[in-house]
Amino acid sequence: MTTVESPGTAAGATDADTLIGLYRTRMNKGRATLGELFGRHVELASDGVWVTGEEGRRFLNCGGYGVFITGARHPAVVSRVAEQLARHPVGTRLFLEPQAAYAADALVAHTPEGLERVHFACGGAEVVEAAIKLARTQGRTRLVATEGGYHGKTMGALSLTGKDVFQDPFRPLLPGVEHVPYGDAAALERLVARMPGEACVVLEPVQGEAGVIIPPAGYLREVRRICDTHGALLVLDEIQTGLGRLGAWWGADLAGIAPDILLTGKALGGGVMPVSALVATPEVFSVFDKDPYLHTSTFSGSPLAMAAVRGALAAIEDDGLVDRARALGAQLLAELRTIAVRHFGAAVADVRGQGLLIGIEFTEPGLAGELLIELLEQGVIANHSLNSHMVLRFTPPAVLAPSDVTFLYEAFDRACRAQAAQYFPSVPTH
Ligand code: PLP
Numbered sequence: 001m002t003t004v005e006s007p008g009t010a011a012g013a014t015d016a017d018t019l020i021g022l023y024r025t026r027m028n029k030g031r032a033t034l035g036e037l038f039g040r041h042v043e044l045a046s047d048g049v050w051v052t053g054e055e056g057r058r059f060l061n062c063g064g065y066g067v068f069i070t071g072a073r074h075p076a077v078v079s080r081v082a083e084q085l086a087r088h089p090v091g092t093r094l095f096l097e098p099q100a101a102y103a104a105d106a107l108v109a110h111t112p113e114g115l116e117r118v119h120f121a122c123g124g125a126e127v128v129e130a131a132i133k134l135a136r137t138q139g140r141t142r143l144v145a146t147e148g149g150y151h152g153k154t155m156g157a158l159s160l161t162g163k164d165v166f167q168d169p170f171r172p173l174l175p176g177v178e179h180v181p182y183g184d185a186a187a188l189e190r191l192v193a194r195m196p197g198e199a200c201v202v203l204e205p206v207q208g209e210a211g212v213i214i215p216p217a218g219y220l221r222e223v224r225r226i227c228d229t230h231g232a233l234l235v236l237d238e239i240q241t242g243l244g245r246l247g248a249w250w251g252a253d254l255a256g257i258a259p260d261i262l263l264t265g266k267a268l269g270g271g272v273m274p275v276s277a278l279v280a281t282p283e284v285f286s287v288f289d290k291d292p293y294l295h296t297s298t299f300s301g302s303p304l305a306m307a308a309v310r311g312a313l314a315a316i317e318d319d320g321l322v323d324r325a326r327a328l329g330a331q332l333l334a335e336l337r338t339i340a341v342r343h344f345g346a347a348v349a350d351v352r353g354q355g356l357l358i359g360i361e362f363t364e365p366g367l368a369g370e371l372l373i374e375l376l377e378q379g380v381i382a383n384h385s386l387n388s389h390m391v392l393r394f395t396p397p398a399v400l401a402p403s404d405v406t407f408l409y410e411a412f413d414r415a416c417r418a419q420a421a422q423y424f425p426s427v428p429t430h
Contacts, residue, residue: 069356077272199227212385375411
């Protein structure tokens with residue numbers, strides 16, 4: 001039995017049996033079962049692209065649902081957060097606080113033209129809620145989202161998240177929400193044209209949880225035009241796609257557009273702090289300006305989180321992580337496709353990606369999940385996709401070294417071989 005010691009706290013047993021027991025009795029039985037399904041692995045420490053478990057077992061972290069573009073505990077983030085922790089972690093919310101002011105300024109320096117005003121929160125869904133509220137202040141009460149889109153699970157965000165299995169237990173949801181097929185600009189225009197000046201369109205530049213769905217070329221520009229033509233507000237949810245993930249600072253940049261509201265989160269805390277942000281045009285933000293108590297939350301803009309934001313932005317900028325994500329993404333996409341097709345042939349429906357958001361879609365139900373579990377055995381963490389069980393998703397850090405990339409290829413090759421042997425026992429594997 002291994003234990004983690006930390007000065008001043010009681011050491012606790014960290015073996016899987018103890019933890020599964022505690023999860024089952026004190027947290028969530030289903031989550032305990034998932035822990036068993038995913039191989040009973042325990043995580044105790046992380047550094048860069050590696051996660052360390054029981055008995056020093058190491059895993060290459062190509063998962064994390066898009067959080068770790070900088071890797072874990074990037075020195076630029078840790079140093080700022082540690083310094084802030086020692087000085088002033090949580091603010092009074094009455095005084096002026098420099099970390100928040102400079103974090104907002106640093107974020108705006110990287111967001112598309114015209115987006116100038118920042119509201120910070122802790123999680124992604126929270127800034128989706130803030131966007132829904134801002135849209136209402138602008139008279140845009142009719143929400144339009146996309147099928148398969150993922151925006152989080154608070155009540156407002158869940159109303160936009162296009163997946164019945166998450167919505168059904170909690171109905172009735174927010175009224176006035178409609179979904180259109182993602183990537184279909186004509187369908188969007190037909191709907192939005194029926195609600196002139198009243199619509200707020202919320203979508204992702206590439207759908208992440210839907211299984212890395214890349215829209216047709218020109219789609220986002222068309223969406224911007226449709227919103228302009230029919231007086232709709234455009235909210236771009238870049239919580240997963242932003243901050244270099246797609247090989248650009250934002251999906252908006254790749255499309256050459258600016259939304260009215262841009263949402264970011266996940267990687268914004270540099271893999272250290274939970275933090276998210278809404279960035280809006282001054283016009284859209286104006287009601288919050290008039291009454292700063294209209295939309296507040298206790299930990300919004302907390303100095304510790306703000307230090308992490310400044311660290312994350314500095315790390316992405318100084319280490320050239322946007323360019324690295326673009327180059328690494330192209331390389332990984334090609335090689336992962338070669339390996340997958342070599343072992344699974346026609347059972348690979350598609351391998352697609354933009355930057356370091358890469359999805360492998362299978363024709364066989366269950367294969368993506370089985371491969372995810374086998375990959376964990378081989379020492380690589382990937383993601384399943386919350387809104388698509390057919391897609392295995394990789395969201396690796398942009399700080400992978402060449403030796404890490406080799407490790408990934410070799411582990412993926414072994415995992416594919418093992419799974420192919422189980423799924424297609426009569427077909428010889430390479
Ligand atoms: N929006 C997108 C595009 C996401 O991918 C996610 C989370 O996966 C969210 C919103 C919700 O973020 P959170 O889970 O931090 O609430």
